[in-house]
Amino acid sequence: MHTILITVTRETNYFMDIAHKNKVYITRKIPEPGPSILKKYFQTNMNLGVDVLGREKLFENVRGVDALICMLGDKIDSEVMDAAGPNLKVISCYSVGHDHVDIYEATKRKIAVTNTPNVLANSTADLTFSLILTAARNIVNADRYVKYGNWKFGWTPDLFLGYDVYESTLGIIGLGEIGTLLAKRARGFDMEVIYYSKTRKHKIESELDITYVSLEELLQRSDFVSIHVSLNKDSFHMIDESKFKLMKKTAFIINTSRGKVINEQHLISALKDKVIAGAALDVYEIEPISKSNPLTQMSQTILLPHIGSATFGTRSKMAEVAANNIVNFFNRKGIVHKINKI
Numbered sequence: 217m218h219t220i221l222i223t224v225t226r227e228t229n230y231f232m233d234i235a236h237k238n239k240v241y242i243t244r245k246i247p248e249p250g251p252s253i254l255k256k257y258f259q260t261n262m263n264l265g266v267d268v269l270g271r272e273k274l275f276e277n278v279r280g281v282d283a284l285i286c287m288l289g290d291k292i293d294s295e296v297m298d299a300a301g302p303n304l305k306v307i308s309c310y311s312v313g314h315d316h317v318d319i320y321e322a323t324k325r326k327i328a329v330t331n332t333p334n335v336l337a338n339s340t341a342d343l344t345f346s347l348i349l350t351a352a353r354n355i356v357n358a359d360r361y362v363k364y365g366n367w368k369f370g371w372t373p374d375l376f377l378g379y380d381v382y383e384s385t386l387g388i389i390g391l392g393e394i395g396t397l398l399a400k401r402a403r404g405f406d407m408e409v410i411y412y413s414k415t416r417k418h419k420i421e422s423e424l425d426i427t428y429v430s431l432e433e434l435l436q437r438s439d440f441v442s443i444h445v446s447l448n449k450d451s452f453h454m455i456d457e458s459k460f461k462l463m464k465k466t467a468f469i470i471n472t473s474r475g476k477v478i479n480e481q482h483l484i485s486a487l488k489d490k491v492i493a494g495a496a497l498d499v500y501e502i503e504p505i506s507k508s509n510p511l512t513q514m515s516q517t518i519l520l521p522h523i524g525s526a527t528f529g530t531r532s533k534m535a536e537v538a539a540n541n542i543v544n545f546f547n548r549k550g551i552v553h554k555i556n557k558i
């Protein structure tokens with residue numbers, strides 16, 4: 217008992233000792249309680265501007281920091297780590313995805329990289345399911361039709377006919393947290409759920425009554441194909457022309473994961489040539505998507521500005537986790553959602 221007490225006191229002293237000397241930089245404004253948690257322990261500086269910082273400004277602002285909270289739009293590579301200097305010990309991603317951070321480089325330099333898992337999966341699954349409904353029932357086009365004053369003839373037998381979602385087939389690519397929560401929602405609509413994942417998930421299969429199939433079979437059978445894999449060298453352009461050709465002409469592709477999983481040029485051709493019925497996207501190869509991208513001109517697309525996790529509650533929980541990852545890292549206590557082994 218006595219020993220434990222001494223250990224705790226030492227750790228606490230160690231933390232208090234380093235804490236207020238350590239500097240944390242946050243590259244974009246994040247909600248409470250993130251900033252308050254950090255300000256309690258560290259010298260905290262946050263970019264309050266609305267824009268992603270340019271490279272030079274980012275280099276300048278990270279100079280000498282011990283920890284960094286970064287966003288998806290920040291490319292955190294060796295140049296940023298060089299600019300920060302040798303004090304940098306932890307890079308905390310304000311996201312679950314971490315493809316914007318050079319993990320290899322960070323690990324080489326013994327810098328921990330952390331993320332915000334768990335807290336955003338339900339919100340992203342909600343948004344994904346809303347995209348399925350919106351795409352199937354033509355909701356965006358119908359809304360515009362009414363608002364632009366085009367609705368002239370009252371109830372009309374063939375106005376905005378869409379596809380049924382209930383009892384249709386949903387194909388989920390990647391059965392992680394978000395994919396699993398989407399499957400749960402789909403079962404509520406009596407959808408048949410099939411999935412493809414690198415590793416088979418027997419327990420979830422029996423719990424949710426869903427079926428594992430090959431990627432090819434999934435594409436052939438699904439009315440809605442939803443992507444939930446992280447971006448890596450295996451998933452880059454995983455969905456290309458050959459995959460679109462396997463899909464039904466009446467099928468929709470939904471993507472709330474990462475844009476680069478789909479070959480966007482091939483998607484544009486598949487939509488133009490009516491190989492598939494439509495696409496509902498929250499993510500793109502380049503973000504923000506350019507106004508000149510043909511996807512923005514098509515009635516068969518629904519395009520959102522990467523808002524999968526964008527609810528007040530979830531963004532606030534993400535801020536709490538991102539801040540606590542730093543506090544716990546230095547404090548050597550509590551959960552640190554570390555991605556790399558250092």
Ligand code: DGY
Nearest residue numbers: 310311312313336525
């Ligand atoms: C993530 O966290 O990776 C999402 O894309 C944004 O919340």
